[in-house]
Amino acid sequence: MATDFASKIYNLKLELQPASIIEYTSEISTQSFTSLQKELLDATIAHARLPMMLGASEVHEMGKSMITLTRTKKVLDIGTFTGASALAWAIELPIDGKVISMDVDHTQLEKVGLPIINKASELRAKIEFRIGSAVDTLQSLIANGESGSFGFAFIDADKVIPFQTDDTVKFQENYSSYYELCLQLLAPGGVIMVDNALWNGWVLEPTKADSMAIDKLNRLVSADSRVHNTLLNIDDGVHLIVKKY
Numbered sequence: 417m418a419t420d421f422a423s424k425i426y427n428l429k430l431e432l433q434p435a436s437i438i439e440y441t442s443e444i445s446t447q448s449f450t451s452l453q454k455e456l457l458d459a460t461i462a463h464a465r466l467p468m469m470l471g472a473s474e475v476h477e478m479g480k481s482m483i484t485l486t487r488t489k490k491v492l493d494i495g496t497f498t499g500a501s502a503l504a505w506a507i508e509l510p511i512d513g514k515v516i517s518m519d520v521d522h523t524q525l526e527k528v529g530l531p532i533i534n535k536a537s538e539l540r541a542k543i544e545f546r547i548g549s550a551v552d553t554l555q556s557l558i559a560n561g562e563s564g565s566f567g568f569a570f571i572d573a574d575k576v577i578p579f580q581t582d583d584t585v586k587f588q589e590n591y592s593s594y595y596e597l598c599l600q601l602l603a604p605g606g607v608i609m610v611d612n613a614l615w616n617g618w619v620l621e622p623t624k625a626d627s628m629a630i631d632k633l634n635r636l637v638s639a640d641s642r643v644h645n646t647l648l649n650i651d652d653g654v655h656l657i658v659k660k661y
């Protein structure tokens with residue numbers, strides 16, 4: 417029997433799996449969620465704008481496992497929203513660990529996330545929330561000499577950015593840029609998780625700029641000899657990528 421907690425997660429999500437399977441996997445995978453995580457999840461669902469942007473709880477759990485496996489102290493979190501993924505990584509990191517969490521907009525973080533995250537000062541101290549384009553933030557970390565020093569990166573922001581040329585709209589593919597910059601910032605053995613890698617199944621026959629960009633990145637990663645990769649059918653798809661030694 418699925419808990420209310422698992423059902424709540426499922427209700428926000430797309431259906432790439434039968435509902436019963438999603439409920440079961442969510443329930444089994446999220447028993448170690450802390451009360452603070454549950455509070456943030458509830459508040460995001462109740463009060464955030466576009467709550468479906470919240471990362472799936474089982475994906476957050478999986479990321480925590482990657483932090484444990486890599487024994488890293490440094491994490492990249494691309495796409496803060498209400499701070500649920502950043503909070504998950506902070507819980508798993510050691511006391512001197514650091515999450516760099518990036519977003520162009522802190523409205524939902526300030527309204528929904530921070531009042532809850534601030535209750536745990538030892539976790540809050542591990543998270544650096546940076547405002548601005550994630551490409552700029554990642555480039556500034558590289559310019560600051562931090563290449564090769566991160567152990568885990570979660571890519572969960574915009575897929576493409578539209579921009580106007582003379583008479584047409586073109587798209588900048590941010591997911592591919594995030595991948596390249598994260599790979600540079602990761603140490604060998606480091607892990608990237610790219611969220612929404614199945615994009616509701618639209619990658620199978622991509623017709624729009626966002627699904628085309630995600631399909632393109634999936635194929636680029638698959639052909640990249642610098643990494644091991646597995647495209648997992650979990651939630652909306654997670655591309656699990658490990659930087660080779």
Ligand SMILES: C[S@@+](CC[C@H](N)C(=O)[O-])C[C@H]1O[C@@H](n2cnc3c(N)ncnc32)[C@H](O)[C@@H]1O
Nearest residue numbers: 469470471495497500501519520549550573574
């Ligand atoms: C899916 S939400 C992130 C969810 C969060 N990681 C979680 O697990 O709950 C995506 C976020 O990416 C942010 N975003 C959009 N474009 C961005 C950009 N160019 N740079 C950084 N963040 C961006 C949005 O403002 C939004 O808050």
